[in-house]
Amino acid sequence: MSTTNYSPRTSNPADFGKSSSDEPILRLENVSKQYPGTLAVDNMNFDVKPGEVHILFGENGAGKSTLIQMVAGVHKPTSGKIFLKGQQVEINSVHHARDLGVSAVFQEFSLIPQLTVEENLFLGSEECNGPFLKKVELHRLAKETLDRLGFPLKPDDKVQNLSRAEHQMIEIAKAFRTKPNIMILDEPTASLTERETDQLFELVASLKKDGIGIIYITHRMKEIARIGDRVTILRDGKFIATVDMEEATEERLVELMTGRVVDQIFPEIKNQAAENLLEIDGLTLKGHVVNNSSINVRAGEVVGIAGLVGCGKSEIGRAAFGIEDILGGKITFCGETLYDSNSSDNNTQKKLSPRKMLDRGLYYVPSDRRVEGLVMNQSVRHNVSLPSLSLSKFTSKSFLRRKNEKSIVQDISERLELAPLDIDRKAESFSGGNQQKALIGKALVRDVKLFIFDEPTVGVDVGARVLIYRFIRDLCEAGAGVLLISSDLPEILHLTHRSYVMYRGQVRAHLQQGELDEQNVLSYFFEEESA
Amino acid sequence: MNTKTTALEAQNEKNTLSPSDMMKRAFVRAGVLPWFLLIAVLIFTFATDNFLTEGNLFSVSRQSTYLILVAMAQMIVLLTAGLDLSVGVMFAMTSVISSMVMVNVWSGEGSGWGAIGLGCLAGLGCNLLIGGLNGIGIAYFRVPPFVMTLAMSSIVFGLALTITGGTPVYGMPDAFAETFGYGELFGFPIPVLVTLIAIVIVYIFVNRTKMGRYLYAIGGNIKAAELSGINTKLTLFWAYVISSFITGIAALMLTARLESGESNIGADYPLLSIAACTIGGISLFGGVGRLPSAVLGAIFIILVQNGMNLLRVNSYLQMVVIGILLILAIVADNYRQKLMLTLKD
Numbered sequence: 001m002s003t004t005n006y007s008p009r010t011s012n013p014a015d016f017g018k019s020s021s022d023e024p025i026l027r028l029e030n031v032s033k034q035y036p037g038t039l040a041v042d043n044m045n046f047d048v049k050p051g052e053v054h055i056l057f058g059e060n061g062a063g064k065s066t067l068i069q070m071v072a073g074v075h076k077p078t079s080g081k082i083f084l085k086g087q088q089v090e091i092n093s094v095h096h097a098r099d100l101g102v103s104a105v106f107q108e109f110s111l112i113p114q115l116t117v118e119e120n121l122f123l124g125s126e127e128c129n130g131p132f133l134k135k136v137e138l139h140r141l142a143k144e145t146l147d148r149l150g151f152p153l154k155p156d157d158k159v160q161n162l163s164r165a166e167h168q169m170i171e172i173a174k175a176f177r178t179k180p181n182i183m184i185l186d187e188p189t190a191s192l193t194e195r196e197t198d199q200l201f202e203l204v205a206s207l208k209k210d211g212i213g214i215i216y217i218t219h220r221m222k223e224i225a226r227i228g229d230r231v232t233i234l235r236d237g238k239f240i241a242t243v244d245m246e247e248a249t250e251e252r253l254v255e256l257m258t259g260r261v262v263d264q265i266f267p268e269i270k271n272q273a274a275e276n277l278l279e280i281d282g283l284t285l286k287g288h289v290v291n292n293s294s295i296n297v298r299a300g301e302v303v304g305i306a307g308l309v310g311c312g313k314s315e316i317g318r319a320a321f322g323i324e325d326i327l328g329g330k331i332t333f334c335g336e337t338l339y340d341s342n343s344s345d346n347n348t349q350k351k352l353s354p355r356k357m358l359d360r361g362l363y364y365v366p367s368d369r370r371v372e373g374l375v376m377n378q379s380v381r382h383n384v385s386l387p388s389l390s391l392s393k394f395t396s397k398s399f400l401r402r403k404n405e406k407s408i409v410q411d412i413s414e415r416l417e418l419a420p421l422d423i424d425r426k427a428e429s430f431s432g433g434n435q436q437k438a439l440i441g442k443a444l445v446r447d448v449k450l451f452i453f454d455e456p457t458v459g460v461d462v463g464a465r466v467l468i469y470r471f472i473r474d475l476c477e478a479g480a481g482v483l484l485i486s487s488d489l490p491e492i493l494h495l496t497h498r499s500y501v502m503y504r505g506q507v508r509a510h511l512q513q514g515e516l517d518e519q520n521v522l523s524y525f526f527e528e529e530s531a
Numbered sequence: 532m533n534t535k536t537t538a539l540e541a542q543n544e545k546n547t548l549s550p551s552d553m554m555k556r557a558f559v560r561a562g563v564l565p566w567f568l569l570i571a572v573l574i575f576t577f578a579t580d581n582f583l584t585e586g587n588l589f590s591v592s593r594q595s596t597y598l599i600l601v602a603m604a605q606m607i608v609l610l611t612a613g614l615d616l617s618v619g620v621m622f623a624m625t626s627v628i629s630s631m632v633m634v635n636v637w638s639g640e641g642s643g644w645g646a647i648g649l650g651c652l653a654g655l656g657c658n659l660l661i662g663g664l665n666g667i668g669i670a671y672f673r674v675p676p677f678v679m680t681l682a683m684s685s686i687v688f689g690l691a692l693t694i695t696g697g698t699p700v701y702g703m704p705d706a707f708a709e710t711f712g713y714g715e716l717f718g719f720p721i722p723v724l725v726t727l728i729a730i731v732i733v734y735i736f737v738n739r740t741k742m743g744r745y746l747y748a749i750g751g752n753i754k755a756a757e758l759s760g761i762n763t764k765l766t767l768f769w770a771y772v773i774s775s776f777i778t779g780i781a782a783l784m785l786t787a788r789l790e791s792g793e794s795n796i797g798a799d800y801p802l803l804s805i806a807a808c809t810i811g812g813i814s815l816f817g818g819v820g821r822l823p824s825a826v827l828g829a830i831f832i833i834l835v836q837n838g839m840n841l842l843r844v845n846s847y848l849q850m851v852v853i854g855i856l857l858i859l860a861i862v863a864d865n866y867r868q869k870l871m872l873t874l875k876d
Contacts, residue, residue: 354757354760355760357760372754372758373755374755375747375818377818378818386744386748386756387759387760389741389744390741395741400740400744
């Protein structure tokens, strides 16, 4: 296991010793989950012993989430058996799971923004006196739970006024409210600072001592090394291996996870940096999610932006596409100043818009294909042509040229290896990876000078991932500029020619190819004091 | 090509399926409407002696023209995940304004075509204004369509009553009613011809134009549409304007049929048009639905009303039946969605 700057500190009271070898509290036997069109989990075997941290490791879309959702009662398995403490059980609902002693903290938050921290904490299991809430009691319990976890939250705060990290804390507190036998943590540190992470790990250690079995999902190597006892690797919904921590080297884990060696995944991209395409100067956005930040992207290069969730990296790309409210700064594209808060020229005070940017050759591929990317209940054909219907190859005098549309989209889909290759199928009936291909296909039917990819491989299998990387290479080597916004560190390290690292709305570092390594990038991710 | 192969596959599958599975598949494929139509036709054919006569079917087709037009108008906004509850008062306003203009402009002599033209323009213009205001409120001020069009109903109905004092307006040129109410061309009633032409135009608009495609995209996912460079606000605005234009045409023809301008017509149309679309499988959540289904949905409702008239069911009970059918259609469609998942095509 490679060590990073993140080695456990001596002051850390957490004891991550070897787990006890008791009978497993949780055992999954040949569990499968079939969704329409995809087999999300295929014949999975998995167990958790009391007092161990069992890490689930795999790419986005490998089936980890589906697996824990079945344990937590969100979905029922299509086939297979689940045993709790040796007894076969059928988990009917999240509520039922909690009664059986299974608590989960999901990646996607299930908080109600209009309610307070306290109300969210006890939602669905309020202490009552007949029909009336025991308000005083609940308030005391809420304070107690938060204090025990050391979270700096006030029970009366409205959830909608809190940050993402604080939302995460509430979710964790919800799971800790009762004393479970099994605790599921799905990337709990994704938006926590280092200090908050330390606190969480201390908690995990104390849970272990109490004999609670913990299922822990993470992408971070250093966390695996720090708290894991065993690691189970999944790929494309299938069980690959369960390894003890001692045998788990980083290289081995990555190989098991992807089924390939690292070089096979990331293509070599020639750096042919030419003229400046996009220059963003001193950009500040509404709410200061981005503050006085400057970046530039040239033709023929891949530039990355790395950083934690909510650091503002995505917003920079969105602002360039005209979908964020700009407070100040200057945006220039292909030598044309499109926005300048300091200029007296009225033309450069106007809001940017997607239409304006598309027409000039900038394309933004959003991170969330369900919410912003695709019209899920419509066909791939309609989706791919949607941004380009004004072009004469798709319409003449605003009447659709449907034959052209069909042949162009068919052609793009073949190049993207869309599977199944049926462009008249609705987007929602494709797997995540193929939806992502359709999303990228939207950009490929136009003439684009600069592509902004926002988390292009979230929830995508390795095959699609390799393909998407190859496309990025081809686009770049054909002379386009690429801005790659990503939370996936290997992507930043292996694909980009240079990268910016953002922290709390500001560009904190600008690393050239030679300086791009995990330790270097990560050191800019967190607060300075703890680095 | 693809549809051929899937049809073949389905054929092969069907050969090995049990009858109940075949029924389920047919239900999933075709939707609720064909079954509703079949059941209605069967019931009325056996329960009455004159349902399946040429004369009766002819009158069904004539009666259904107005609802078909309004259902198409409703469908256009439903596709955008909108709703138009003001289609009813659009009838009232168009009727009142067009008739008053005709009555006041017409000298009482001659054919009065000039007055008819002016009246129609005034009526349609009013409707476009209502639709435009709906569009501005919904697209640019983000008023929920439900509230915007509900409020608009109150405003417009109030105005129409104020203008007329609630009494009908008589004295339009005879040519108006003779042509647009009762006229025939090539043996077809003119309202039926107008409706047929409108169906063709709206079909082309919805399926063959850029704008039609944008309606579906906005209803399916407005954010994705926006990020695809579509001017969603302007498109939404036009959807309400175009929709009001189609409703306006129906309103003019109904005014001609009634030979008077009335402020209390059209009250049924919000419910009936939404029912027609829903029974035809047009999603209230936007982005899903086909024009022929909306048209058939409208015909179905008129068919049921006609059948009930023949059976001498009183109009109050008819309201009960229509309401029940609307709910049943949604329940049946939800069940169909569920079946679709279990059968996984």
